[in-house]
Amino acid sequence: MGLPTDATTPEAVGDAANAERVEEVLDRLRESGGRATTSRRILLTALFEEGPHHTAEELAIEVQRVAPDVHLSTIYRNLDELERLGVVVHAHLGHGPATYHLASETHGHLVCEFCDAAVEAPEDFFAELMDAASKRYNFTIDPRHFAVLGRCAACAQASLETPTN
Ligand SMILES: [Zn+2]
Ligand SMILES: [Zn+2]
Ligand SMILES: [Zn+2]
Numbered sequence: 001m002g003l004p005t006d007a008t009t010p011e012a013v014g015d016a017a018n019a020e021r022v023e024e025v026l027d028r029l030r031e032s033g034g035r036a037t038t039s040r041r042i043l044l045t046a047l048f049e050e051g052p053h054h055t056a057e058e059l060a061i062e063v064q065r066v067a068p069d070v071h072l073s074t075i076y077r078n079l080d081e082l083e084r085l086g087v088v089v090h091a092h093l094g095h096g097p098a099t100y101h102l103a104s105e106t107h108g109h110l111v112c113e114f115c116d117a118a119v120e121a122p123e124d125f126f127a128e129l130m131d132a133a134s135k136r137y138n139f140t141i142d143p144r145h146f147a148v149l150g151r152c153a154a155c156a157q158a159s160l161e162t163p164t165n
Contacts, residue, residue: 108143112152
């Protein structure tokens with residue numbers, strides 16, 4: 001057969017690969033002097049499995065499914081600690097609470113003010129703006145921290161189709 005020997009189905013990659021990545025992060029955590037507690041392991045698993053853009057409260061619900069005695073305040077403390085250790089970063093996508101990303105999976109965001117749809121844009125997408133801010137104002141933009149707000153294609157289309165008079 002023409003398939004490479006290391007071919008894996010997407011399903012096979014799923015949980016086992018996530019578990020491995022969680023262990024890698026926990027190793028890094030220990031190396032930087034952090035403790036790999038059970039609640040942190042569960043929290044990281046939720047971050048890897050649920051994808052980005054989850055608030056602390058949403059992550060708490062996921063963690064509490066497995067460990068009901070982990071309080072929201074512990075989740076906040078753990079997120080702070082993971083952020084300090086460079087494992088996790090937060091982003092503000094709009095008016096709501098911050099959402100959390102693994103530091104290895106960050107990107108910028110274009111968020112629709114009308115329907116909250118988020119487009120993920122790689123950091124190089126912001127390169128010209130970062131360059132201009134640096135040259136003109138000697139200002140260093142962090143494109144991962146705040147979203148650029150506007151109107152998505154679907155909402156722009158809908159506003160054209162809705163007569164205003
Ligand atoms: Zn994101
Ligand atoms: Zn912030
Ligand atoms: Zn929209």
